[in-house]
Amino acid sequence: MKPYSHARWHLYREEVIKLDGGRCVRCRRGRADGAVLQAHHKAYVSGRMPWEYPYGMCETLCKGCHAEEHGIIPPKSGWSLFAIDDLGNLCANCEACGTEIRYVHAIGHPAWPALAVGTDCCDRLTGATDARDHHDGLIKEREKRKRFVDSPKWKVTASGDMVMVRDRIPVRITFRDGSYGLEIGSIKGRLKYPTALDAKIRAFEFIESGEAARFFADRRARLDGLIASSVSNDRTLRATLPGPA
Structure with a gap:
C-alpha cells in the first residue's frame, strides 16, 4: 500500500x-x-x-x-512591481487571468519567472495599490489634457494666433508657413507642429510637468545674477575712478 x-x-x-x-x-x-x-x-x-x-x-x-x-502554480503573494507599459490599446493578455489588457505590469517573484499582468491582478499579487493608483493617475491626466485643449480660455487674436494663460504662464500658438509654432512666456519654440492640437498638447505637457516653471525660474536666476554682476562691476569701476580735483 x-x-x-x-x-x-x-x-x-x-x-x-x-x-x-x-x-x-x-x-x-x-x-x-x-x-x-x-x-x-x-x-x-x-x-x-x-x-x-x-x-x-x-x-x-x-x-x-x-x-x-511546490512550484506547481504561480505564488499568490510576494510579488513586486518593477515596470508599467502602455500598449495603446487592448493588444495583450494578462498572464495571470487571460483578460485582454492595455496596461502591462511586469511583476517579479523570487520563486517564479516574471509575469506580465493587468491592473487588478498586479494589485492582487503584490498586495498593494500601485497599479490602480498609476492607472487612476493616467486617467486624471488625460481628462486634464482634454479640458486644457477644449478650454474656453483659448482666445483668437486679430492676427489669428491662439492665446491663453495657464498657471500664470502665457501661451501663444501661431500659424506660419503651413505649420504651427508655440510660444510660452516670451520664449519662441523652435519645433513645428502639424496641427494646433499637437501644439496645445505640447504646451500642456511642458506646463503640467513643472518643466516650464523650472525653466523660467532658472532663467530669472540667471538674469538676476547678470544684473547683480553688472551692478558689482559698475561699483568697482567707480571706485577706481579719480575723484574731482
Missing part, C-alpha cells in the same frame, strides 16, 4: 488540520469555504513514513497554496 493511502496517514493528516484550526495557514480558507485541505511537510527525513513526523514539522495548506508551495 502506498504511504499516502494508508489509514494512519489519513488520521495524522486530520490531526494536523485540527491543530491548525481547520484552516489553511496561508490563505485562512477552510472546508466551509470550499477549500480542499492538505497536510504539508515542511521538511522530509529519509526513511520516515509521512505520519511519523512531529506535528510541528507539518502545516495545513489548501490545495492551491500547497501547489504554490
Whole structure:
C-alpha cells in the first residue's frame, strides 16, 4: 500500500488540520469555504513514513497554496512591481487571468519567472495599490489634457494666433508657413507642429510637468545674477575712478 493511502496517514493528516484550526495557514480558507485541505511537510527525513513526523514539522495548506508551495502554480503573494507599459490599446493578455489588457505590469517573484499582468491582478499579487493608483493617475491626466485643449480660455487674436494663460504662464500658438509654432512666456519654440492640437498638447505637457516653471525660474536666476554682476562691476569701476580735483 502506498504511504499516502494508508489509514494512519489519513488520521495524522486530520490531526494536523485540527491543530491548525481547520484552516489553511496561508490563505485562512477552510472546508466551509470550499477549500480542499492538505497536510504539508515542511521538511522530509529519509526513511520516515509521512505520519511519523512531529506535528510541528507539518502545516495545513489548501490545495492551491500547497501547489504554490511546490512550484506547481504561480505564488499568490510576494510579488513586486518593477515596470508599467502602455500598449495603446487592448493588444495583450494578462498572464495571470487571460483578460485582454492595455496596461502591462511586469511583476517579479523570487520563486517564479516574471509575469506580465493587468491592473487588478498586479494589485492582487503584490498586495498593494500601485497599479490602480498609476492607472487612476493616467486617467486624471488625460481628462486634464482634454479640458486644457477644449478650454474656453483659448482666445483668437486679430492676427489669428491662439492665446491663453495657464498657471500664470502665457501661451501663444501661431500659424506660419503651413505649420504651427508655440510660444510660452516670451520664449519662441523652435519645433513645428502639424496641427494646433499637437501644439496645445505640447504646451500642456511642458506646463503640467513643472518643466516650464523650472525653466523660467532658472532663467530669472540667471538674469538676476547678470544684473547683480553688472551692478558689482559698475561699483568697482567707480571706485577706481579719480575723484574731482
